[in-house]
Amino acid sequence: MSAPIQRFNLAARALHWLMALMILAMLFIGIGMVSTVSELHNRLLDLHKPVGIAILVLVALRLGVRLRYGAPALPRDLPRWQQHAAQVSHILLYALMLAMPLVGWAMLSAGGYPVALGDGFVLPPLVPQGRALYAFLRQAHTELALLFFAVFLLHFAAALFHALIRRDAVLRSMRL
Numbered sequence: 001m002s003a004p005i006q007r008f009n010l011a012a013r014a015l016h017w018l019m020a021l022m023i024l025a026m027l028f029i030g031i032g033m034v035s036t037v038s039e040l041h042n043r044l045l046d047l048h049k050p051v052g053i054a055i056l057v058l059v060a061l062r063l064g065v066r067l068r069y070g071a072p073a074l075p076r077d078l079p080r081w082q083q084h085a086a087q088v089s090h091i092l093l094y095a096l097m098l099a100m101p102l103v104g105w106a107m108l109s110a111g112g113y114p115v116a117l118g119d120g121f122v123l124p125p126l127v128p129q130g131r132a133l134y135a136f137l138r139q140a141h142t143e144l145a146l147l148f149f150a151v152f153l154l155h156f157a158a159a160l161f162h163a164l165i166r167r168d169a170v171l172r173s174m175r176l
């Protein structure tokens with residue numbers, strides 16, 4: 001039998017921290033963007049779109065790494081409900097990493113706005129144009145962002161709980 005894995009695979013750890021930075025930046029860029037009608041709005045949007053699509057590409061890569069290399073086991077003495085909570089919250093975080101960029105891309109397609117990523121590279125529309133669809137996806141993008149922030153806060157609190165209160169190896173399993 002092979003020895004139990006102590007840490008996440010290096011690629012998984014690198015992707016975790018890179019994406020955590022990108023996602024937190026995106027949540028704040030998004031809020032900054034919708035809080036201004038100045039020239040800054042367009043500049044932030046020009047940053048928001050390519051970084052969001054990069055997150056979509058990276059999460060696909062990360063899911064591949066996760067399926068290929070798995071994850072270290074949680075401490076055996078961790079109560080069952082906490083093991084379940086960890087599993088559910090991780091699935092939710094992966095789902096949100098996929099859903100946020102897809103909904104952003106689809107919402108712009110529904111509104112008839114091409115998703116241009118820099119010099120002349122334009123993504124194909126994901127969904128047909130339609131006002132009702134645009135309104136629905138625009139609202140969904142906001143609500144999913146709020147949910148993402150809430151789940152992130154729980155995730156962060158859980159990491160601190162492991163590191164500072166339980167003092168187990170969970171945070172170390174993700175150390176670079």
Ligand code: HEM
Binds near residue numbers: 028049053108
């Ligand atoms: C992880 C990825 C993403 C995150 C965390 C994110 C987050 C946000 C947030 C927090 C807002 C502000 C919502 C509000 O208060 O109404 C927002 C707005 C927006 N996002 Fe995203 N977003 C992501 C990906 C994308 C992508 C890939 C696109 C398009 C390709 C996109 C396009 C937009 C647009 C067009 C707005 C509204 C701008 C406006 O009304 O002025 N987002 N996003």
Ligand code: HEM
Binds near residue numbers: 066094
């Ligand atoms: C938006 C930011 C973040 C996202 C989207 C995120 C997402 C995730 C996901 C999906 C996992 C599960 C990995 C897997 O099983 O494949 C994970 C694990 C982990 N994350 Fe985060 N994370 C974020 C920020 C943070 C921060 C700020 C910390 C610590 C300060 C942290 C600490 C950890 C730890 C310790 C694990 C391992 C948990 C375990 O083994 O069960 N994360 N993260």
